[in-house]
Amino acid sequence: MKSPVIKVFPDLEAVSHHAASIFINLSAKSIAEHGRFAAAIPGGSTPKKLFELLALEECKNKIDWSRVHFFWTDERCVPVEANESNFKLAFDLLLSKIPLPAENIHRIKGELPPEDGAQDYEKALENFFGKSGLPVFDLIILGLGKDGHTASLFPGSDALQETKRVAVAIQPVRKNFSNGLNLGKMGNPGIPRITLTLPVLNNASQVIFLVSGSSKADMIKKILGTAAGGKHYPAGLVKPVHGNLLWLMDKKAGDRITT
Numbered sequence: 001m002k003s004p005v006i007k008v009f010p011d012l013e014a015v016s017h018h019a020a021s022i023f024i025n026l027s028a029k030s031i032a033e034h035g036r037f038a039a040a041i042p043g044g045s046t047p048k049k050l051f052e053l054l055a056l057e058e059c060k061n062k063i064d065w066s067r068v069h070f071f072w073t074d075e076r077c078v079p080v081e082a083n084e085s086n087f088k089l090a091f092d093l094l095l096s097k098i099p100l101p102a103e104n105i106h107r108i109k110g111e112l113p114p115e116d117g118a119q120d121y122e123k124a125l126e127n128f129f130g131k132s133g134l135p136v137f138d139l140i141i142l143g144l145g146k147d148g149h150t151a152s153l154f155p156g157s158d159a160l161q162e163t164k165r166v167a168v169a170i171q172p173v174r175k176n177f178s179n180g181l182n183l184g185k186m187g188n189p190g191i192p193r194i195t196l197t198l199p200v201l202n203n204a205s206q207v208i209f210l211v212s213g214s215s216k217a218d219m220i221k222k223i224l225g226t227a228a229g230g231k232h233y234p235a236g237l238v239k240p241v242h243g244n245l246l247w248l249m250d251k252k253a254g255d256r257i258t259t
């Protein structure tokens, strides 16, 4: 297990430009090595700029989209046209603006009942990566919640103990102060989700966290700035077994580990 590489940039714009250059280079390398580039992308606000950059002429013409396959790290169980949909976010900002074959889009079907959607996604992952062993994504992009969640893996969730399944349904978790553990807010707590599990995240060739804003500074310190290494938080449990881990953040998010 390699140590994480941490890079702090002046602002989210610079973070996003760096992430875009990695995406371009890694896609070319993966396609050259094994004929395709499988990337799993998240929802949230942080990756929006990256999606926009990849759709610009200066970036999109450097990528062989016919060999790129998009998956999602997680999805809310909503119709694709809902504003909460992670697919819609990526479609509006990126997928609708690039020559990506429709069959290269492997979205999580949030419109299905949660467990059906999870099993459907597990089947799609098996169809793409094969039956033997865990999926090996060339790139997984993740965000970080203030509570230390990533994808839809939230503090205290049973999903964190999953060792066999590659995707699971997550029921809304309400704040639970009974044991002093704030299980965190799931965006709109009323929305079930589907998420990749930790074994898949930790089987990727490259994982990149994109983090921005002072609201994440405390959690960054807990995960990256202490000897404990944040093992109490889902994002702190993302440690690729064979792959590389890169944390890209702006100065505000990295404030507590750089001063």
Ligand code: 6PG
Binding pocket: 042, 043, 044, 045, 046, 047, 073, 074, 075, 076, 086, 142, 143, 144, 145, 149, 150, 151, 152, 187
């Ligand atoms: C989602 C994401 C989620 C996100 C974090 C950070 O579905 O919302 O997968 O894990 O990455 O909540 O969100 P921001 O980028 O908006 O801070």
